[in-house]
Amino acid sequence: MALRAADRLKVVLNHLDRSGVNVRTSFTSAQNLSHHRPEALQYTFDTDVLSPEQRLAYEEDGFILIKNLVSEEDINRFRKEFERICKRDVKIPGLVVMRDVSIAKSEFVQGEKAVTKLQDFQEDLELFRYCTLPQILKYVECFTGPNIMAMHTMLINKPPDTGKKTSRHPMHQDLHYFPFRPADRIVCAWTAMEKVTRQNGCLVVLPGTHKGTLQEHNYPEWEGGVNKMYHGIRNYNPNHPRVHLEMEKGDTVFFHPLLIHGSGMNRTPGFRKAISCHYASADCHYIDVEGTTQENISKEVEELARKRVGNDATISFQDSWAVRGRLVQGDRTSL
């Protein structure tokens, strides 16, 4: 019988360990992204944080769940700040408050009940504290190396579904939104702000899909509507094995930007909150997405930027990321 890939990797590791070859990728190679790394471990660095089993699991699955990583106290503080923002007690530069499409386009609902997502909270000192938590960065470093940029921040407040199924997030790869590479030096940290279950629309992931390529994305043809920029994979295969990531408050999943994921609708009367940050190595570089599958999202982002800042200034897709990115560890070498 064929060995599972994870078992194959274990065999490779054991063999290399016994033969005295150093298989533990070091920060020396992390700093130089083009440096040769053993093929056995392509996605992680050894920083004495992930066990060999955890590294193999991430290599194999493209995600790893760490239980109880963020304290109750911190999460309660993030929740308070979210409430302050929704009540408009604070005005944060650059922050986007997004309402669910089915609510925004029909009823008039005020306050946090209308808010589906906060995006770009990098200027909010309290929420941005999430991105700098040492226990998060300790893990992030295993994927990005030591120079770390917080590139994209979100607080997701998945509302009870209105009946139109708009609370779903279609299956996608986050890399679709990012004009920087290499993909393996990007990681998302996603922390449950309360218990998340299949009932309230937990994350759904397709393990191993991080080993594939970036797929074509566009708006799914959903009768009840789709939220702005919620692109989904065009040829989504509903038969691929799925994992529902049920998590407790404070549990954190780290996942690769090519991992196909989404979330189902919220069938409960409560809101399902999560806070997340996408990190990238500061050594990553911007790419031109013209003529690629990312051209549609880049046009959409540039269009939205034009609406916000007016026609005179042009903000490119790449610029939109460069202005939001914040250094959280090491040196801002490139991004």
Ligand SMILES: CCCC(=O)SCCNC(=O)CCNC(=O)[C@H](O)C(C)(C)COP(=O)(O)OP(=O)(O)OC[C@H]1O[C@@H](n2cnc3c(N)ncnc32)[C@H](O)[C@@H]1OP(=O)(O)O
């Ligand atoms: C790894 C990354 C993965 C992702 O980030 S996926 C999601 C990324 N999504 C985004 O970045 C979207 C950010 N959202 C926004 O920019 C804003 O919320 C958005 C959609 C422009 C609305 O801005 P507002 O300031 O609320 O503007 P507004 O109330 O005047 O509405 C303007 C027009 O937009 C519509 N709208 C509002 N919320 C929407 C929604 N959720 N989905 C789709 N359309 C929506 C609204 O009906 C209005 O349309 P119209 O002009 O009247 O036809």
Ligand SMILES: Nc1ncnc2c1ncn2[C@@H]1O[C@H](COP(=O)(O)OP(=O)(O)OP(=O)(O)O)[C@@H](O)[C@H]1O
């Ligand atoms: N046609 C589709 N195209 C893209 N993504 C889809 C499609 N249908 C569902 N999804 C996505 O698949 C994931 C799972 O959706 P689903 O509604 O089945 O949730 P679920 O939590 O698995 O619920 P259930 O318990 O009913 O299976 C979500 O990310 C959802 O948005």
Ligand SMILES: O=C(O)CCC(=O)C(=O)O
């Ligand atoms: O919290 C969720 O439902 C998933 C959100 C997500 O994957 C995203 O915004 O990229």
Ligand SMILES: [Fe+2]
């Ligand atoms: Fe995502």
Ligand SMILES: [Mg+2]
């Ligand atoms: Mg389902």
